[in-house]
Structures are given as structure tokens and as C-alpha cells.
Amino acid sequence: MNAISVRNLSKSYTTGKQTVEALCNISLQVAAGELFGIIGPDGAGKTSLLRILATLMQPNAGQASVLGLDTTKDYKAIRQKIGYMPGRFSLYQDLSVEENLDFFATIFKTSIDANYQLIKDIYEQIAPFKKRKAGKLSGGMKQKLALCCALIHKPSLLLLDEPTTGVDVMSRKEFWDMLASLQQQGLTIVVATPYMDEASLCDRIALLDRGNFLEIDTPSGIIANHQSTLWAVKSDNMYQLLQDTRSWSGVTNVFPFGEYLHCSPHSSNTDIKELEAYLLSKKQQQIVVKQIEPQIEDVFMHLMNKHHVS
């Protein structure tokens, strides 16, 4: 049985006379026990999808079922079985760590002790601060507490909306380690994130842009599907370089990536030397040009461009 099954789902928001399509006729299957990533920029529709799955919102069209239950009809049963962590810290800031956890345990008619095993590893990290008010915790600590609260009733599915946004690199790594160990305990986890580098940590990912799935596959599968030559370029004047490279007809998909520009040749006949020669003719200094392995972000940019053109 699939943990999540979404068919032809659409959701739009209307403010005044403007209608924004948040999700356009999307379909998705997530297998039980998977660590699934929904990757996309801000405004892609990640939160809308998760809110529909969490039964907080109803779709305009299409169906979504979670753990075999329909999100519209059986929402009460779903709420017992899922853990949802909103993008914004949504626990009581004026209650202490312990009180928050205790409160969410009791409203699920359970206790901290009953399911301590599941949260033990995470809770031990915040236990030294258990008397502290939740509002006074650091960002990373808040996320850990929120995760504990989402887990306290032993859900079989965890929906996480941008859990690592605004959290430092160390805490982000820790957080993903925690997710991996939760997955080993049999939990299905769906994570929405704008960070492309987190994609490789998921079993499968869905690339979401403007309410449409661009691709759903394993991270390596997605890269393999779009095996194309990718070049990285650097010089001492990056801004001029970007303009020059974009104006050259030999390459396409030029975008800055860290300290390099990434671009791919228009046709496989184009040689990397031609680009270097062109840039030299434009009087660029300290030019570095090399061929690289594409990352998820490169594929995403490529797909997004293709999608916009079509």
C-alpha cells in the first residue's frame, strides 16, 4: 500500500479578482517507509501540498489519500496517524519544552513515557533545556522540539514543511541524521525543502515548480535522466562574465552557481575550447573553464527553463 497517493490534485487561491494556481493537476505516489523529498523554490506549492495531505486544507479538484484514507472524508482518522510539522514554529512559546511535549502527548491521549523510545535520541538533546520556555530556544532546538511534538503520538507518516529553513549547517546535518534513523524505525517521511543539496539525502524526490511536478525519481535517477555536458566557468569579473557567456550562442542555461557559472553547450559538437577562446576575445582575465558532473540544482534549472519555454 502506498503511504500517500495523490491523483490529479489542484488547488488555487483567490484573493480579490486574482486567482493563483498553487497546484495544477498533480499526481504522486509515496511508498510506505520512504524518505521522500519535495524540492522546489519558494512559492512552488510545497506548503499547499503538505497542508492538503495534513487535512488542513481541501483541494479544489482531485483526490489525495494518506495511509489509505481519503483526506476529505476520513480526515479525523488521518489526524490520529500523522505527524505534521508546519514551516513556521507553531508550538506554545510561553510554555516550557516539557509542557509543550506533555500537552501534545495528552491531546493525543498518550503520554511522553509511552512513546519515549521513538523520540529518545532527539529529546535527549533538548532535555537539558526542558524547563526553558519554547520561545527562548535557538532555531535548531526549536526544530528538534517541534519534531518531538510531531512524533509524540507515534505517527506512521511524518510531514515536514521546510524543517531546516533558517537552521545552521550543523543542525541541518543533525536533523537529517535524525530523519534517517526515524526512517529505519519504519516511518514514512515526506520533507518539503527549498535546499537542493538536501535532495541527495532522500530516497526519492519530486521537483516542484509553480504547481507542477517537473520530475519524480531517485536523486541519481534524475541526474542520470538528464545526462548532459555541463561546464563551469570562472573569471575575475563574474558579472561581465555572466553577460558575455549569456550573449554567446554556443551555450545555454547560464546561471551562477557558487563561485562558478554553470552552462551547457547547445550541441554536443561545441568544444569547451571554443568557449574559452570566446571569453579571451572578450578580454576576460584569469579564466577557468572545466567540465563537471551535473547536480540536482543543474537539472532543476534545466527542467525549469524547458518548462517555461514549452
Add this chain to the structure above:
Amino acid sequence: MLRFLLEKEFRQIFRNPAIIRMMFIMPVVQLVILPLAANYEVKNVAIAIVDHDHSSYSQKLVHKAMASGYFKLTGYYPSYKQALVQIEKDKADIIMEIPAHFEKQLVRESEAPLLLSVNAVNGTKANIGAGYLHTIIRQYNQEIRLQWLQMPRLPDQLQIQTTFTNWYNPGMNYQQFMVPGILVVLLTMVGAFLTALNIVKEKEVGTIEQINVTPVKKHLFILGKLIPFWIMGQIVLTLGLLIARLVYHIIPAGNIGLIYLFSSVYLLAVLGLGLLLSTYANTQQQAMLLAFFLLMIFILLGGLYTSIDSMPIWAQAITKFNPVSYFIEVMRMVVMKGSQFSDIRHHLGIMAIFALVLNTWAILNYRKRQ
């Protein structure tokens, strides 16, 4: 389940020093300061006198007016024009101009003109001040007539003497009237606005999102919000009644149980209103503005300061939809008149309808899902 929700709610309330302070300081300050400051009795009406006569009669009239205690002499002015300057500068409220030959005319022709000019910017003050002065002049008039009637066999004019008693408030004590009213406004603020702000805060901070994905039932969540504020409302009422007794010596003439009975239903109604506000407002700022808007209307059209009976018909119709006006009336009835249950039965029934309608509307409008 409800127990845990209440436990959490009370824990948050007691952890918020601002709410606790407001709960105790607000009633004390409002009840101690407002009834003393907000007073209908018009005193210190500044009077400017233009006396062209300078006779013993004109002197006597001025003395009589000043001795009443309602007036404060701005000064004597040689001309009406100069006195008018005082009104323009807001130094005087009334000009009394006594024409030349006032005494002579009075003695000879048994009548004399007198001019009163009133600054009507402050309508109440002008009206009542002029009224006082009028009464004083009439009395003065009568005194002279009595003096002149030597050995009257029969008064040449029919005289009706009025004596009156003030029922329910023999001393015409303004505070007796104000304190119960202010107490109602306080209760409304605690009941409606703290509830609205509390729920909207959960929306604003996002905690409601987390609650919505739990199996907590809608009505339990709402009850968990209403019960604490219902209790707080009763505490504020008790505190207010204590202040009324200790500071103003206002001891309800009727059964105090009736006040609590009514406040129980009244709080349900205003809590429902608070809940309703919270379903429409998305931020605390919106809730606050809505609350202020309603509170202004409730107070001005609630019969606290101005009598509902003297409002235009359309305004009176609006007050029918103002829960505050009912409780103010009941409070005054029970506290001052000692009204019985049968007297307030009608009000109680209407309040129950308010409670029912507002809460139903609010619950229908409150959604866990969008």
C-alpha cells in the same frame, strides 16, 4: 481532554503578567477614578457680569447667584462687548447683563428686562448652567414680590409649591449610578476582548495550525478558551462589587445572586462575541481595531453616559442589539432599586438569546479546515 486544554490555558494566563495586572489594576483604576471624575453635576459655571445699574437690587441678584455655589465669577465688565471677549477666550460660560435703570423699572413698573448670553459650545454645561441661573432669578423675583406685598390678605397669584423626593437614589448620588455601569463595561472588555485576542494570537503565532492537525474536537477547543475567561469575568465582577462597597459604600439593594445570575449569562454572550470577532480577524491588530469600534458603540449607545430614553428612535433601536445596555440596566435595577428576579426576567431571556445566537454564529464560522 478538556481538563488538559484548561490546564494549558490557565498556565498560559498565569504566566502572562500583563493579563494578571490588567485583571486587577484595570477594575481598580477604572472604578476608583472614573466615577469621581466623570460627573454630570455642573459646577463652576464661569459667569461674567455686566451691571449697568449698580443698584442695591442688582447687587442683591448677583449675590444670590454667587451664593448658590454653582457659579464662579469671572468678573464685572463695563460693557457687553468686553464680557463677550471673555466668552471668546473661553474664560466665561454665561454673561448676565443687567441694564441701566433695572431697579427703577422694577420698582416702578414691576418688571425689568435681563439678558443672559450662554456659550453653547459645551451644550450640557450651558443648558444646565442657564437653567440654574433661571431658577435663581425666578426665586429672586418671588422674594421681591413678597417684600412688596405688605400685609397680604391673599396672595394675588396662585402659587404651586413643589416638593419632591428622589426615589432609589435619595442623595442623587452620581456614583451610585455610574459605578454599576462602568463595572459592566469592564466585564465586557474582559469577556469579549481578551477572548478574541487570545484566539487570534493562536492564529497569528501559528499554534492553531498545530492544534488543528490533532484530533481535538472543535467544541472542546472552543470550550477550553471560553471557560477560563468566563471565570476571569466573574472574578473581575466580584472585585468590582467589592470596590463599589469599600470605596463608594454601594451595597446592592437587591439580591447579589441576581447580579451573578445575570453575569453568568451575560458573559456567555460576550464570550461568544469575542469568539465571533476572532473568527473574522486574522491578526491581533485587526481584532483590536474591531474591538475598539464595538466598544465605542457599546459604551455610547449603552446608556452609561446618556439616557437611552432621550436618544432618537433609530438610536434606541440600535441599543436593542447592544448587550451592554441590558446589563447596565439590570445592574442599576438590582443595585439601586432592589429589583427582583421577575423584574429582570425579560432582560435575562434576551441575554440568553444573545448568547445562543453569537455562539452559534461563531462556531459555524470557526473552521478547523480551509
